[in-house]
Amino acid sequence: MLATSDIRDVGGGSYGDPMTVRPFVIDVPQPVLDDLRDRLARTRFLDDSPRRPTSGMTSTYLRELVASWQSFDWRAREAWLNQHPQLLADVDGVTLHVVHRRSADADAPALLVMHGWPHTFALQLAFADLLTDFHVVVLSLPGFAFSPPLDESPTEQRLAELAHTLMTDVLGYSRYLTYGEDISANVSDLVAATHPEAVAGVVVTHAHFLTQDEREATTDPDERAFYDRMAAGWYEQAAYAHVQGTRPDTLAAALNDSPAGLLAWLTEKLVEWSDTPAGDPAAVERRISRDQILTEATLYWVTQSIGHSFQTYVDGGDATIPPVDVPAAVFVQRHEHDNPESVARRFYRDLRVFERLEEGGHFTVAEVPEAMAERVRTFAAAVGSGRPRSLER
Template structure:
């Protein structure tokens, strides 16, 4: 590892935890509106979560997180935090794992733990958790792709690696593979490539047109969060950064709605993502005061004005349940060396967090097929 990376341990000050407990104890939760739209959150569930957070043994969870070797590296004008789980096999394949919003690196550690035959790097995107935001200039997908690639090559010294991303980092995942094919051995995908707006306007295949029409129809009632984060980020951050209960509601609503769980049953998400894991996500946003900087990809880099270059490296595509009708023809036109295309039977938006064992086996099978692991 480069000397540019320094070891990092989480150590939240006691006074930060005391302040959090005081705020949670004084929580004020409004009653559910009588005719409110369906949501992944309700007053009863939120109050139950807040009670659990008040009693949460953070020090125990902190010890679990710190059992994963973590580091900070200076890359350009950002300090990038990452967990680096080295395999006992020196020749093990390297795998970059990137999160999206509203989760953090922590939600993907269970997946990483299941891959002892890989060197796994679980990175925090700039402005999330313990990674600083970029100090100058906007957050864009090409910039994120360059930062993550430099982490893998310049900082960690991996000449060849596999890459995986979700949500905000899905385009980043594609861009890394398309831009640095001489270094990327393959791309693992659960959030398959979406064409640009201009490209979508030219689509004529019925299944392709129908897929994006469905997404557009669902965006109207369900996309308000993204509109607010893209248009009034600081106003929203002022509210969420001052109220742990509000932050909890904002984060867990999406973790519930976007997981592969029955609609209208918020507690069902905990069969996929345990309550301790949900509270860990809220805690990391709270103690790092990073909810505002996590919005930056929405208002600085959300537009995709130009088509992205195709991916020519080997690809293994596994369609998560919230995009179950994603057309295979789109994947085949973008991922030019598509080795696997399948529709997952389980697992939603937070795929490797919800079905870590299934996705670990798929990563392993992909690496075996590339000759990076013994058959």
């Protein structure tokens, strides 16, 4: 298998000493792909269990996906991925995989884009491609895809500092906009809160949540109703987070050995968390195509990164995040449609936009890329991003 420690970089180049940046291309060895197809062909399927609880996966849909994965043209997807300029950047002793697509306009605004779990950088590229008038940086978080894991706990504070150093000291942007989803939403907020001198604005689709103590203390009826609803629905979906946080190695051993199991584990969350009707798993493909789903699964498989991706659930979360003073645009995604504006206004102290999206769930920029690209463009024009430093070549 192609482990993250075996990733291949090509060429050379520097953005300034001692931080180095090396061009990178994805080139999965053919034996890895052959082994994947062989394992898929030998999948032992199970029928749905009696009285199975509703989830984002069924035996029927999994069989369809596995059949598609067996004939999936990875080389075509690999070529598409490699159309996006990719780098391996050395940042404070850590190697980060980055897609860095510069605009033809040197004075274009810079935008940092970060993914969460269970997706990778690849799911956000269609959105990035629409922003040709931006310098777009799509970061692979440590332990995901082609970014090797940290030797330390991947705390939100550590990830925020790595992301900021990447944008400023390595890539040379004196000011930039930031966006995060899922586990990187807090990271994005932390970057904005702790580096206001460099962050021109923060774009948010996973708006800040009150702490548990704040939730218990609030007397606002809308705030209480939202957090009560979230808590009531969490029990039925929380098993994945509990096992990833308490038994990560045991789960990873199974998923790293069974591509069908890995596919089921990842896709269930793509289904449940996207803005699609419940009860029909295949409906996810109205938002996230089958090619995109299989690309995500293949990236996890060939890099053997599923176990590393669990580390943020073990010891990475619950940072204390100070309020954000830089301009903010909050676009509330559908799964948090009733997230109170009052909380956003207390936390994002310079809130320029608060909008409840009519479409788009947890993976917002992948599900509605055109709508989000236009919103980001409008927000950037309104707040200005400042003139980025000349990029060192």
